[in-house]
Amino acid sequence: MTVAIHVEHLSKTFKRYQPRRYRTLKESIINGEMFERRLSERIEAVKDVSFSVAAGETFGIIGRNGAGKSTLLKLLCGILKPTTGRIAVRGRVAALLSLGVGFHEQMSGRENVFLNGLVLGLSPREIRARFDDIVTFAELEDFIDAPVWTYSTGMRMRLAFSVAVNVDPDVLIIDEVLAVGDIAFTEKCLERMRMFQEKGRTLLLVTHDTATLAAWCQRALWLDQGQVRALGDPAEVAQAYLSAFSESVAVPAMNAVA
Numbered sequence: 001m002t003v004a005i006h007v008e009h010l011s012k013t014f015k016r017y018q019p020r021r022y023r024t025l026k027e028s029i030i031n032g033e034m035f036e037r038r039l040s041e042r043i044e045a046v047k048d049v050s051f052s053v054a055a056g057e058t059f060g061i062i063g064r065n066g067a068g069k070s071t072l073l074k075l076l077c078g079i080l081k082p083t084t085g086r087i088a089v090r091g092r093v094a095a096l097l098s099l100g101v102g103f104h105e106q107m108s109g110r111e112n113v114f115l116n117g118l119v120l121g122l123s124p125r126e127i128r129a130r131f132d133d134i135v136t137f138a139e140l141e142d143f144i145d146a147p148v149w150t151y152s153t154g155m156r157m158r159l160a161f162s163v164a165v166n167v168d169p170d171v172l173i174i175d176e177v178l179a180v181g182d183i184a185f186t187e188k189c190l191e192r193m194r195m196f197q198e199k200g201r202t203l204l205l206v207t208h209d210t211a212t213l214a215a216w217c218q219r220a221l222w223l224d225q226g227q228v229r230a231l232g233d234p235a236e237v238a239q240a241y242l243s244a245f246s247e248s249v250a251v252p253a254m255n256a257v258a
């Protein structure tokens with residue numbers, strides 16, 4: 001078995017600061033501490049997490065709000081550095097994280113496609129060769145030269161997804177973002193994801209939805225308060241998750257991978 005992602009004893013701690021609270025501006029200036037920040041707490045967003053994903057596998061991560069899912073994904077794509085632990089990812093990774101991550105607001109869609117392509121390791125020639133497909137898939141022909149700050153949430157998602165799938169990554173990471181697209185576009189994305197699976201590429205999906213785990217994933221991990229609560233068969237992981245949080249209500253699978 002070729003391992004695509006290997007995570008070993010991974011932890012990420014954030015320091016959260018709070019400004020000192022002075023009653024008046026004068027008081028804070030006199031104290032010379034106007035801009036001083038005070039460390040108030042440490043948040044262990046990811047705690048001693050270990051797992052492996054095989055090449056060609058679709059792997060799901062489920063967990064409640066604040067469980068540490070986004071932090072884990074940002075660690076996997078190198079946006080964040082681990083506090084402790086080790087990550088090894090094989091091949092080119094394209095990630096569709098929370099919307100807008102990776103886009104420069106003042107730059108046009110076209111410039112952002114080139115920038116993202118370069119960041120993902122393509123040469124300018126390779127990006128030029130894929131550019132039309134990216135724009136056509138995103139259905140942004142009329143807007144590609146407008147600055148990204150003028151784009152709607154759905155337009156950003158379309159561009160981000162289109163770049164991610166068209167750079168032909170070995171590992172595609174998707175963090176619940178397809179939910180903001182309209183139904184027709186979501187269908188197109190799901191079809192691309194199926195094609196991606198058929199090509200034997202590795203897919204990592206984050207979802208709140210147990211039906212999505214069952215429909216898409218070969219294995220799954222339940223992350224709870226930064227820790228692995230269950231790892232293995234998606235139906236069993238989903239069952240454990242649901243029984244612990246009976247208030248969790250499954251939504252249709254199509255929305256959730258997204």
Ligand SMILES: Nc1ncnc2c1ncn2[C@@H]1O[C@H](COP(=O)(O)OP(=O)(O)OP(=O)(O)O)[C@@H](O)[C@H]1O
Pocket residue numbers: 014015016043044045063064065066067068069070071072
């Ligand atoms: N940059 C940061 N600085 C401080 N705390 C952070 C930071 N990023 C995340 N956190 C904290 O880490 C914890 C995990 O957050 P994270 O966004 O990874 O959760 P999540 O599982 O993705 O949640 P959701 O499902 O709501 O997106 C939360 O308590 C969050 O407040």
